[in-house]
Structures are given as C-alpha cells and as structure tokens.
Amino acid sequence: MTDLKVKEIARLAYARPAIKRGYANQTLYVNLSDSKISIKPVSEKMKETFVGGKGFDLWLLWNAVNKDTKWNSPENALCIACGPLGGTTIYPGSGKSIVTSISPTTGSVMDSNVGGFFGPYLKFSGFDAFEVQGKTGAPTVIFIDGINQQVQILEVTGLPQGAHEVTEVLTNHFGQGKPRNISVVSTGPGAKHSLIGLLNFSWYDPKRSRPRLKQAGRGGLGTVFADKGLKAIVARWESVTLALNDPADEEALKKVAKLHSQEILEQDPKQNQMSMVGTAHLVTIMNDYDLLPTHNFRYGQHPQAPEVGMEVYRPLFDKGFDGCWMGCSLACSHGVKDFAPTTGPHAGRKVFVDGPEYETIAGCGSNHGIFDPLHIIEMNFYCDNYGVDSISVGTSIAFAMECFEMGLINKTHTGGMDLSFGNKASALEILHQMARGEGFGKVVGQGVRKMKEIFSKEYGADRAVMEDIGMEAKGLEFSEYMPKESLAQQGGYGLALKGPQHDEAWLIFLDMVHNFLPTFEQKAEALHWFPLWRTWFGLCGLCKLPWNDVVPADNKQTKEPAKVIQHVDWYTQYFNAVTGKSLTPVDLIFMSEKVYNFQRLLCLKLGFGRREHDAIPYRAMGPVTVEEYESRADRYDKQLKEVHAVDIGGMGTAEKVKTLRKLREQKYEQLKDAVYERRGWSKDGIPTLDTVRRLGIDLPEVLDVLKAHGVA
Amino acid sequence: MMVLVEGREFCWREGLTVADLLEELGDPYPYAVVRINDTVISGPDFATAAVPRGSEVFLIPLIAGG
Numbered sequence A: 001m002t003d004l005k006v007k008e009i010a011r012l013a014y015a016r017p018a019i020k021r022g023y024a025n026q027t028l029y030v031n032l033s034d035s036k037i038s039i040k041p042v043s044e045k046m047k048e049t050f051v052g053g054k055g056f057d058l059w060l061l062w063n064a065v066n067k068d069t070k071w072n073s074p075e076n077a078l079c080i081a082c083g084p085l086g087g088t089t090i091y092p093g094s095g096k097s098i099v100t101s102i103s104p105t106t107g108s109v110m111d112s113n114v115g116g117f118f119g120p121y122l123k124f125s126g127f128d129a130f131e132v133q134g135k136t137g138a139p140t141v142i143f144i145d146g147i148n149q150q151v152q153i154l155e156v157t158g159l160p161q162g163a164h165e166v167t168e169v170l171t172n173h174f175g176q177g178k179p180r181n182i183s184v185v186s187t188g189p190g191a192k193h194s195l196i197g198l199l200n201f202s203w204y205d206p207k208r209s210r211p212r213l214k215q216a217g218r219g220g221l222g223t224v225f226a227d228k229g230l231k232a233i234v235a236r237w238e239s240v241t242l243a244l245n246d247p248a249d250e251e252a253l254k255k256v257a258k259l260h261s262q263e264i265l266e267q268d269p270k271q272n273q274m275s276m277v278g279t280a281h282l283v284t285i286m287n288d289y290d291l292l293p294t295h296n297f298r299y300g301q302h303p304q305a306p307e308v309g310m311e312v313y314r315p316l317f318d319k320g321f322d323g324c325w326m327g328c329s330l331a332c333s334h335g336v337k338d339f340a341p342t343t344g345p346h347a348g349r350k351v352f353v354d355g356p357e358y359e360t361i362a363g364c365g366s367n368h369g370i371f372d373p374l375h376i377i378e379m380n381f382y383c384d385n386y387g388v389d390s391i392s393v394g395t396s397i398a399f400a401m402e403c404f405e406m407g408l409i410n411k412t413h414t415g416g417m418d419l420s421f422g423n424k425a426s427a428l429e430i431l432h433q434m435a436r437g438e439g440f441g442k443v444v445g446q447g448v449r450k451m452k453e454i455f456s457k458e459y460g461a462d463r464a465v466m467e468d469i470g471m472e473a474k475g476l477e478f479s480e481y482m483p484k485e486s487l488a489q490q491g492g493y494g495l496a497l498k499g500p501q502h503d504e505a506w507l508i509f510l511d512m513v514h515n516f517l518p519t520f521e522q523k524a525e526a527l528h529w530f531p532l533w534r535t536w537f538g539l540c541g542l543c544k545l546p547w548n549d550v551v552p553a554d555n556k557q558t559k560e561p562a563k564v565i566q567h568v569d570w571y572t573q574y575f576n577a578v579t580g581k582s583l584t585p586v587d588l589i590f591m592s593e594k595v596y597n598f599q600r601l602l603c604l605k606l607g608f609g610r611r612e613h614d615a616i617p618y619r620a621m622g623p624v625t626v627e628e629y630e631s632r633a634d635r636y637d638k639q640l641k642e643v644h645a646v647d648i649g650g651m652g653t654a655e656k657v658k659t660l661r662k663l664r665e666q667k668y669e670q671l672k673d674a675v676y677e678r679r680g681w682s683k684d685g686i687p688t689l690d691t692v693r694r695l696g697i698d699l700p701e702v703l704d705v706l707k708a709h710g711v712a
Numbered sequence B: 001m002m003v004l005v006e007g008r009e010f011c012w013r014e015g016l017t018v019a020d021l022l023e024e025l026g027d028p029y030p031y032a033v034v035r036i037n038d039t040v041i042s043g044p045d046f047a048t049a050a051v052p053r054g055s056e057v058f059l060i061p062l063i064a065g066g
Helices: A044-050 A054-064 A118-124 A163-175 A189-193 A218-227 A250-267 A274-288 A358-364 A373-386 A390-405 A424-436 A439-444 A447-459 A463-469 A487-494 A508-513 A520-540 A565-579 A585-605 A626-631 A633-643 A653-679 A689-695 A700-708 B018-025
Strands: A005-013 A026-031 A036-041 A078-081 A097-102 A109-114 A129-133 A140-145 A150-157 A182-186 A199-205 A210-216 A230-236 A335-339 A351-354 B002-005 B008-011 B033-036 B039-042 B056-060
Touching: A005 A036, A026 A150, A044 A054, A044 A585, A054 A078, A054 A097, A054 A109, A054 A129, A054 A520, A054 A585, A078 A118, A078 A218, A097 A118, A097 A218, A109 A199, A109 A218, A109 A520, A109 A585, A118 A182, A118 A230, A129 A230, A140 A163, A163 A182, A163 A199, A163 A210, A163 A230, A163 A373, A189 A218, A189 A373, A189 A424, A199 A218, A210 A218, A210 A351, A218 A390, A250 A565, A274 A358, A274 B039, A335 A373, A351 A373, A358 A373, A358 A390, A373 A390, A373 A424, A390 A424, A390 A439, A390 A447, A390 A463, A424 A439, A439 A447, A447 A463, A487 A508, A487 A520, A487 A653, A508 A520, A520 A565, A520 A585, A520 A653, A565 A585, A585 A689, A585 A700, A626 A633, A626 A653, A633 A653, A689 A700, B002 B018, B008 B018, B018 B033, B018 B056
Parallel strands: A026 A129, A140 A230, B002 B056
Antiparallel strands: A005 A150, A026 A036, A078 A097, A078 A129, A097 A109, A109 A210, A140 A150, A182 A199, A182 A230, A199 A210, A335 A351, B002 B008, B033 B039, B033 B056
C-alpha cells in the first residue's frame, strides 16, 4: 500500500453550472507558478468561432503564448477539452478529450486526441476546457472534484513512478470506494527524461475491476506535463445520464444514436471486427499492399508479418467490453491480461496491457524487423508505463537501427549495444534507458530530429543521408504507414498541421490502391475535405472510428463511398439534436475550416506554418538507396518509362534513383501548390486575407500575425 | 456444396478462388479485402486464394486506416 502524503496548496470552491446544450460555458484555469485557480467564461462568439474541443484549446493556447514561447516556457499552456457532444452515453465514440500545447519535438502546435473518462467528467464538473500554465518544483496533483464543486492544487508525495501504479493509487485515493467516478491523467518517468512523453487518460473497467489507460501520444505532451511538475490531473464525477448533457432534442438524439449503434452491432462483425480485434486487422492488409513499414520504412512488406497479425492477437486479447467511453458499441480498446514482462522493473509480474493497436505493432515490431507478438506487447506495456509515445519510440528506434546498420553510428555510441534490425533485447534496453534518462536510450528519446543533429555533430555521421532516412517532418516522427507510392498520402503526412500523423488524412487506399485521385486537383480536394471532416470530430469530443471503420451495408452504392455520407448525415443530426442548431453537412465543414486555418495561423505566430515546414524526407517519397530501388525495380522502372517517359536504357540503378527522386520531389511541390490553392492559402502556405475574412477569423490579433509575416 | 457470401448461399466448386467468386458475383465495387471466416485476404492474393468449401465470405467495403 502506497503511503501518500497530501498537502493542499490552493483551493477554489465554485458553483457548478448546469450543462446547456452540450456546454458548461466556462473553462478552468490553473497556474502552477503562483498557485492560482480561476474560471473563465465561454462567450457565444467563442462557441460560434471555435465550437469546442480542439477549437477551445487552440483559442486558449493562442492567448497564453507569444511568438517566442518555447515548449518549456512557463507560459506554455497545456489545454484539455472535450466538446459539446462529448459525454453522450448512447452515441458510439463520444468520450474523447483533445490535448494541445507547444510540442518539445516540433516547437509548434501539437494536438492529440484520446479516449477515457476525463473529458466528459471535466465537462460535467463544469468546464468545457482545462488550461494549465506555469511550473512548480513540487510533485503536484490537480484535483477537479465536480461532486464537491472544488478544484485543488495538491502537493502529493509518496506516489509511485509508473503510470499504471500512479493511476491505480490515485483512483483508489480519490474514488472513496467508487473508482468509476475517477479519471486520472498522468505520465511516467520516460516523459521527464525524453521529449516524446505521452499522457495516459484512464477509464474504469468495472468488469476487470481496474483502471484502464488510453494515450494522448503524439508530440511530447507528456513531456510538457512532467516539465510543469505535474504528476497527475484527476477528475471526479458521479453517474452519467443522457440528460446530463442537456440535448436540445433528446428524442432526435436517441433516434440517430440508435441507428448508428445498431448498424455497428450488425455490420462490424461482418466488416473489420474492431470490437473483437481493434486495429490489429490492419497488419496483414498493410503488408499485402506493401504499406507496412519494415526496417525504418525501407520496405512495406515482410514475409513474417502474419506472425504479428490479427489472427495471432485475437486469442491473446482478453474477452469482454472494451469501450473507453460508456455506451460505445464499437468498443475497440482491447488488452492482454496476465502478461508477464521479461525485462525491466515489472519482470515476472503479471500485468494488464492496454493494446497493442496497429501503430504499436508496426512501430515497435515490423519497423524494427521484429515479428514477435509478445515482444511487441512488452514494448507496448513499458511505453505506457513509462509515459512515452509508442509511435515515436518505434520510429526513433527504427531510425537508430538503420543508422547502426549503415555504419553511421556504432557500438561506441550505443554503449555497446548491437542495434541491428531484429534485436529485441536492444530495443527493450533502449526503452528502459529512456525511462531512466541514461545511456543511448536517452539520446533516442530526443526523437529523430534531435538524433540527426547529435549523430552528425557529435558522432560525425553523414547528415545528408540521415535527412533522407530520418522519418520525421516538422520534428514529429511519422506514424506507421508507408507513403512512398501514394502522393496523396505524402500530402496527408507532410501537409498535416502538427506533423506526420495520419489522423488528418489517410488516403493511401483511395489514391494508391483504387486510383480514385489521379489528378492534382482531385488529390487537393481530398486533402481539403478529409482533414476538415476529421478535424470536426476533435471539435466535438468524438472518436472518428465509428465514422468510417464500419460503414452502412449500402455505402458502396453511394457516389463517394470514402466519405461515408450516411454517417456524415447522422453526425449532422447528432450535432443539431444536442446543440439545437439547424446545420447542414456543409456547415460542419465550414466550422472545421475556421479552426483548421486558425491552427495554421497559430503555427505561423510561433514561427512555423509556412511552405518550408511542409517538407518531408525523401524516404517518405521514394527509394533512397540502390537496394530499395532494386527491391521493387519492376515498379520503378515501369513508372520511369510509362508515367514519366524516361528512356532508362543504359541507365545504372544509381542514376535511376536520382532521376526518380527528381521527378517525385517535383510532384510533391506541385501537390503543395494545388493543396494551398484549394485551401485558400498563398504559395508560401499561409492563409490569405480573403480566406481569413471569409472564415470570420479576421480577429485583430490574427491580422497582426499576418501583417508581421508580410500578409496585409 | 455451398459457401456463404454476405449471408447468401453461393455455389462452391473445386478450385474456386476469391477472384473467381468476385467476378461471378458481378459486383462492380472495387473490393480491396475480403475475409474468409477469420482470415483476411487482400487484393494482391485474390487470384490465388482458394475459397474453402462451407466457408463464410465477407466482402470488406472499406479500409480506412487508423
């Protein structure tokens, strides 16, 4: 039993407002430097412009930071918000939180969405969003107690280190015998010692009598959290009902929710079986289409991939309800019970592992040349426990492994570790070192961009080669899809506001497999609509998976099946039923467009958000090495001859690599032009004055930023 | 001798492949993936993947990524 010592530093008692049409109409502010707690009102204008969720986060962040603010500046704010639809108990996927801050790896705006109970509990406690600024040297827990209507800043000593243990201890401490009333946001020791820390958000699993964890993984948000001196943020709320969110038309909400839930129950078992295997179904599919990153994105396929596929994980997942929010019929948060790690502080103990999902399987498995399902589960467990992002860990270790194999680094740099692809012991050791802030693991925990700098400046490694093979853009590590053969997905990664995460646009199948986007204009249209539509989920507190990971039986007969228009219509009805508005699907896109452009402008305010920042490494576009080219020589030769009309007779492979590279890099720049035009941005990737005015985000402070960057 | 395709019976024959089945169904939708019982078959393998007798075939309508 952990002996906690809790000392109150500050307290704010408040009168909890009733939720009106999905909004609490106020946000919570905490400053750790001066122990200040206050409440800010939410205006109608704020709702109209920013909607909620990520929109509210970005507005709070904009006002918190200035052009010189860095990730570890005291004024950098970490913001967490739900959204007007968040907390609905009958519509699938309605419990998301969105976290934003300035990222340690990109220096710019980061956003990450996550399940768990925190966002809804925060809102029902009376706050649409939470914002924390400042820093403290004391181990601090912020306790938002919606039941007793008070917020406390607490100094808590005696907390354990690992995220699972912290969550369990705080759930028991604050739950007062009702653990389901608690959601904990925490990180782990790896967040403090790396730049790729994540945040774990808990939800209580009554069947298994334990808190479960979901991750806001991308961009080092856990590192910001740890740097502020935070150990945890805890929200406490009691029972949740449909009426609690005050939907304007409860009957309409029930009707549309039933349609979507029923469809999932009927169709998911016939389609992707997310409710049984989560995203693990993607592993072999990606492999079959040469899209599964292996060996640091060198290749998209490996004969051993089925060894870490859905059929292997299906029996390992513990059976039972796995919804990270109440009432979700998709319920895809699967986990492994009684897993015994072989290394590290939990070696030999039985633990529950939340996951693995596709990204972790690819990132910490195939991309390392490792096809051992139990090793991937162990990596998954320790990434969560240590509070580090399994995608960034995966892509960063993959990069280090390739540098080792290429001789750019050697055992003198790695502390004697053999970092050859496939070395499971080394991959785990790097992770443990990362958590302790020791050895080569600490270097890898800086992420790919910083590693390139360290390897070249301190180890004398060839910078140009590393720029080609280091899979990061804007400073964020790529998520785990191979974009080489899909120009649209190269844009999906490179033109994403925060960096190469697939949650803005996943166009690989549309573009590469089905060839539905043959022209630049079609690609640009897709890179306009899909990011905006996906942004909308983050404004409302929703999960995107029920939108297109299970679709109506007759979806294939619609004009644009990829948009799943039936679901877009249902989401419109859902939004109207909660808020009382009368919007159309086109209006929803317009809502997102405002926030999307505002985020780009916030990037600009911080010194990013221009064309140069949308660059991607050549490994994301095509074969860097002769070996890569020759592994798919038929494909590349055919493209050179038939698509580009190049006479390759007499050309050696090195010359073909060079020629193909020039052509593909040109195409990526043409794509940028087409997308910027469609989005209403200048050639430099900045929203124009006309765009800003059309969207109604021509606020004085926005115009000042544009003027400072030569747009007037 | 039948297989179930999307819940409907379809005549099975020795050597029936996924590609044969899709062609004979006459469904113009460009399926990229099908599932036979619990095994996923992707487009590149349609021409060689056999449909076992008595199996249940699901035509996966969309692959949407993470």
